[in-house]
Amino acid sequence: MIGQAAKLWAEALGSVIDGEFDVLTKADAAQLRQDAAEAPDGTRIVTLYDRTDHQRATPLLVLTVGKTDDVTIDARQLRKFLAQ
Incomplete structure (x- = not known):
């Protein structure tokens, strides 16, 4: 029962994140910071x-x-x- 509840919470959280946010990997975020720092x-x-x-x-x-x-x-x- 607890395992099933945790799975449902994880699925709900994943759905909210996918629906409301653009998710970046840490590598992508680091690259964006580096690109911004190297701007003219x-x-x-x-x-x-x-x-x-x-x-x-x-x-x-x-x-x-x-x-x-x-x-x-x-x-x-x-x-x-x-x-x-």
């Missing part, structure tokens, strides 16, 4: 949205990540984000 200026923009903002119309926070993985952010934007 190495700058990446990371935009955070609320999960209910399906149209991605209102960003909560925008981070500029440099080649050294240092993050630059507008202090006003950070205060606004923290006040929510």
Whole structure:
């Protein structure tokens, strides 16, 4: 009985992950990071949205990540984000 319940939970979890997320292997993620770091200026923009903002119309926070993985952010934007 417990083994069957665990199997059902695993199948349900797998279904949710497959339906809601794009799954990357660690190797793929590492390659994407390396490619971004080797970009001409190495700058990446990371935009955070609320999960209910399906149209991605209102960003909560925008981070500029440099080649050294240092993050630059507008202090006003950070205060606004923290006040929510």
